[in-house]
Amino acid sequence: MRRFKLFTGSAAAVLLTPVLAFAQGIADGSDAGPFQDLLENILVFTNTVLIPFIIGIGFLVFVWGMFKYFIVGGANDDAKEQGKSLMIYATLGFLLIIVFWGVVNLLSGSTGLQGETLKNQPVVKTI
Numbered sequence: 001m002r003r004f005k006l007f008t009g010s011a012a013a014v015l016l017t018p019v020l021a022f023a024q025g026i027a028d029g030s031d032a033g034p035f036q037d038l039l040e041n042i043l044v045f046t047n048t049v050l051i052p053f054i055i056g057i058g059f060l061v062f063v064w065g066m067f068k069y070f071i072v073g074g075a076n077d078d079a080k081e082q083g084k085s086l087m088i089y090a091t092l093g094f095l096l097i098i099v100f101w102g103v104v105n106l107l108s109g110s111t112g113l114q115g116e117t118l119k120n121q122p123v124v125k126t127i
Contacts, residue, residue, distance in 0.1 A: 058090050065082075069084055
């Protein structure tokens with residue numbers, strides 16, 4: 001139960017991070033300063049490193065559950081139950097992390113933190 005509370009607290013903190021940027025009024029895509037850069041870096045880290053890492057861990061837990069259910073639990077009913085519960089928890093974890101990923105991307109897109117910024121792009125003049 002303690003792990004669940006810790007997980008939900010940290011998930012809520014990450015989910016509410018883009019809301020802070022919206023409170024600053026940066027939805028128009030203008031450069032709001034270092035706080036916007038920090039939020040963009042957190043979102044990039046979450047989308048490119050954290051979420052794929054957690055999905056990889058969930059996949060390993062699922063495979064370990066399959067191993068325990070089919071190979072170790074051939075004649076042992078207790079090992080079969082443990083493997084079955086691991087596979088169920090891993091599947092629920094996949095579902096939750098995909099929902100979490102979608103909510104983070106939805107919030108970041110609605111606050112203007114997602115997408116390409118033009119602050120360091122060269123200006124091309126047309127004639």
